[in-house]
Amino acid sequence: MAGRVAGKVAFITGAARSQGRSHALRLAQEGADIIAVDVCAPIGSIGMYPPATDEDLAETVRQVEALDRRIVATKADVRDSAAMKAAVDDGVAQLGRLDIVLGNAGVFEIQPALELTDEAWREMIDINLTGVWNTCKVALPHLIEGGRGGSIVLTSSTAGLKGTPNTIHYTAAKHGVVGVMRTLANEFAQHSIRVNSVHPTGVDTVMIQNEKTWGLFAPDDPAPSREKAAPVFQATNALPVPWVEPVDISNAILFLVSDEARYITGVTLPVDAGYTVT
Amino acid sequence: MTGLLEGKVAFITGAARGQGRSHAVRMAEEGADVIAVDLCAQIGTVPYGMATPEDLAETVRQVEALDRRIVASTVDVRDSAGLQSALDDGVAQLGGLDVVSANAGVFSTARFEDLTDDQWDDMIGVNLTGVFRTARAAVPHLKANPDGGAMVLTSSTAGVKGIPNAAHYVAAKHGVVGLMKTLANELAPHRIRVNSLHPTTVDTDMIQNPAMYGLFRPDLGTSATREDAEAGFRTTNKLDVPWVESIDISNALVWLCSDLARYVTGVQLPVDAGNLVK
Ligand SMILES: NC(=O)c1ccc[n+]([C@@H]2O[C@H](COP(=O)([O-])OP(=O)(O)OC[C@H]3O[C@@H](n4cnc5c(N)ncnc54)[C@H](O)[C@@H]3O)[C@@H](O)[C@H]2O)c1
Ligand SMILES: NC(=O)c1ccc[n+]([C@@H]2O[C@H](COP(=O)([O-])OP(=O)(O)OC[C@H]3O[C@@H](n4cnc5c(N)ncnc54)[C@H](O)[C@@H]3O)[C@@H](O)[C@H]2O)c1
Numbered sequence: 001m002a003g004r005v006a007g008k009v010a011f012i013t014g015a016a017r018s019q020g021r022s023h024a025l026r027l028a029q030e031g032a033d034i035i036a037v038d039v040c041a042p043i044g045s046i047g048m049y050p051p052a053t054d055e056d057l058a059e060t061v062r063q064v065e066a067l068d069r070r071i072v073a074t075k076a077d078v079r080d081s082a083a084m085k086a087a088v089d090d091g092v093a094q095l096g097r098l099d100i101v102l103g104n105a106g107v108f109e110i111q112p113a114l115e116l117t118d119e120a121w122r123e124m125i126d127i128n129l130t131g132v133w134n135t136c137k138v139a140l141p142h143l144i145e146g147g148r149g150g151s152i153v154l155t156s157s158t159a160g161l162k163g164t165p166n167t168i169h170y171t172a173a174k175h176g177v178v179g180v181m182r183t184l185a186n187e188f189a190q191h192s193i194r195v196n197s198v199h200p201t202g203v204d205t206v207m208i209q210n211e212k213t214w215g216l217f218a219p220d221d222p223a224p225s226r227e228k229a230a231p232v233f234q235a236t237n238a239l240p241v242p243w244v245e246p247v248d249i250s251n252a253i254l255f256l257v258s259d260e261a262r263y264i265t266g267v268t269l270p271v272d273a274g275y276t277v278t
Numbered sequence: 279m280t281g282l283l284e285g286k287v288a289f290i291t292g293a294a295r296g297q298g299r300s301h302a303v304r305m306a307e308e309g310a311d312v313i314a315v316d317l318c319a320q321i322g323t324v325p326y327g328m329a330t331p332e333d334l335a336e337t338v339r340q341v342e343a344l345d346r347r348i349v350a351s352t353v354d355v356r357d358s359a360g361l362q363s364a365l366d367d368g369v370a371q372l373g374g375l376d377v378v379s380a381n382a383g384v385f386s387t388a389r390f391e392d393l394t395d396d397q398w399d400d401m402i403g404v405n406l407t408g409v410f411r412t413a414r415a416a417v418p419h420l421k422a423n424p425d426g427g428a429m430v431l432t433s434s435t436a437g438v439k440g441i442p443n444a445a446h447y448v449a450a451k452h453g454v455v456g457l458m459k460t461l462a463n464e465l466a467p468h469r470i471r472v473n474s475l476h477p478t479t480v481d482t483d484m485i486q487n488p489a490m491y492g493l494f495r496p497d498l499g500t501s502a503t504r505e506d507a508e509a510g511f512r513t514t515n516k517l518d519v520p521w522v523e524s525i526d527i528s529n530a531l532v533w534l535c536s537d538l539a540r541y542v543t544g545v546q547l548p549v550d551a552g553n554l555v556k
Contacts, residue, residue, distance in 0.1 A: 182555050185516065185552055185555045186516060186552070186555060186556065189516040189517050189518070189552050190518070192517065192518070194517070201541075237466075238462060238463055238466035238543060238544060239466045239469065239471070239541060239543055240466070240467060240469065241541065244541045248540065248541050251538040251539070252538075252539070252542070254538075255533045255538065255539075260526075260529035260530070260533065261529070261530070261549075262526065263478075263517060263519065263522045263526050263549055263550070263551045264530070264547075264548065264549055264550075265516065265517060265551065265552045265555065266516065266548070266550075266552045266554060266555020266556075267547065267548050267555075269542075269545065269547065270542070270544070270545050271539075271541055271542055272541070272542075272544075273466075273541045273543065274462055274463070274466050274543040274544045276544065277459050277462045277463060277543065277544025277545075278463055278544075
């Protein structure tokens with residue numbers, strides 16, 4: 001059977017590891033070639049989990065190529081619109097077209113609102129909000145020029161729909177992503193470009209699987225752990241699961257970018273085990 | 279390749295024609311057996327011809343042509359006892375229940391002050407109470423399923439926003455969202471997921487009829503044709519289409535019911551060509 005995105009090209013940010021890598025593999029399994037970018041470097045104000053590395057991005061390349069799909073990977077920061085433009089222009093030149101855009105790159109940090117530094121606020125907004133817009137801005141001309149429409153999916157969060165304490169910069173940025181999505185859905189529908197957002201609950205990646213995040217739910221525990229955090233995470237969801245897997249987000253994105261969702265646009269799609277309905 | 283619903287049993291109301299038939303056929307293509315019910319008769323306050331016994335027989339033929347089994351009954355979703363026995367009979371024959379599509383519905387229009395008690399009662403009876411009765415009949419079977427299950431309630435864009443001249447429909451379709459959200463919470467511990475679909479106009483007899491055409495072309499009244507009304511329908515959407523096809527709703531339904539959406543619950547999913555984001 002032909003893949004559900006056979007012959008298409010997808011531009012994915014934050015593709016070195018975790019969800020971004022999972023999206024690249026899932027779309028490649030379904031026949032797409034990939035333009036991947038990732039910063040592969042530490043971010044000053046993000047200290048609670050390790051950054052992705054050059055080796056991570058190289059591993060994504062290896063795994064996509066093992067599926068017999070092509071991938072053009074570039075080390076670039078979503079905050080640097082010139083570098084982003086160069087990365088997508090180069091990818092389209094090599095792969096011949098652009099159909100799908102996934103604004104997935106992002107960072108997370110926990111900090112009580114009044115302890116947040118100006119620098120930490122700015123970095124979060126720059127990456128998780130402006131970086132998403134930069135991604136769309138450099139990709140949209142290719143989608144329009146292709147004349148075949150296209151599909152953009154922006155990764156927000158349940159924190160893009162609901163307020164969550166100790167993450168004011170993250171929550172503000174992820175709400176902002178919904179504004180970007182809704183505006184673009186309206187402004188580019190005339191080009192048959194669909195724009196939607198996905199809203200994961202906790203996903204089993206280093207972004208939440210780290211001591212500081214585990215400890216947030218058990219402030220007095222000197223040795224917080226994944227096992228001890230699991231029931232507390234689970235209590236935030238309606239379904240009896242503590243978190244979801246990257247592939248669950250990939251499966252939602254695959255549906256949204258496929259022709260099966262050809263008339264779905266402007267939608268905020270939670271993949272959240274019922275987090276927002278509780 | 280195995281289907282997304284291989285070996286599952288689906289209960290579909292309003293399955294004689296339109297979206298319901300499309301759901302039955304699409305789910306059968308993905309490997310499901312079907313329990314189908316439809317009224318197959320006219321309701322007095324409905325201004326277009328409703329399904330016939332021949333329509334339901336045609337759904338049976340099409341599902342069987344795919345080598346899937348189908349148990350079809352003529353039942354009114356307002357009739358608890360009839361619904362329960364049709365479902366119980368289907369479950370006994372097909373060996374269980376995994377997914378439910380509460381799709382049966384009617385449409386009529388009237389200025390608010392002209393709405394009759396009969397119009398109101400028929401609408402709430404079918405489009406809201408009928409969904410309640412469908413879900414209530416199904417829940418014991420889903421709870422008995424160790425794998426849990428998925429229920430999808432067909433609402434409408436009119437279940438999210440108001441539209442003029444259909445207060446009874448808008449109220450019923452909003453009510454369906456309340457049911458969905460409550461059931462998502464109440465059934466999550468049993469791994470039963472509950473979501474709603476919100477189509478924009480779908481190309482079925484419900485809207486392809488002179489009463490609807492006249493709404494969009496008051497200048498022509500009930501002599502207006504599909505062609506006369508098309509431009510009016512188109513203005514309600516953001517993507518450049520007057521309506522979507524039944525298959526588009528079926529594709530979203532299949533995704534929601536499949537393991538690809540195993541952690542999606544409590545979600546209102548528009549399939550609306552951007553109607554709501556406009
Ligand atoms: N993990 C969760 O619980 C969760 C929940 C909801 C939403 N999300 C969102 O999902 C997305 C993916 O996160 P993840 O869980 O895979 O975490 P992750 O940290 O493993 O992956 C994020 C990737 O983005 C890259 N990145 C970060 N800043 C960048 C920048 N400035 N330029 C380019 N690349 C950059 C990182 O290097 C990393 O490879 C993020 O947008 C995140 O906010 C995550
Ligand atoms: N067509 C649209 O534009 C549109 C838009 C949004 C939502 N919807 C919803 O989609 C669903 C399917 O509608 P459709 O477009 O396929 O229209 P349709 O009229 O072709 O199909 C509806 C089916 O439901 C059956 N039905 C009606 N009342 C029943 C009852 N009391 N008991 C059992 N069966 C009954 C009808 O006989 C018919 O076969 C409805 O819930 C409708 O409100 C339709």
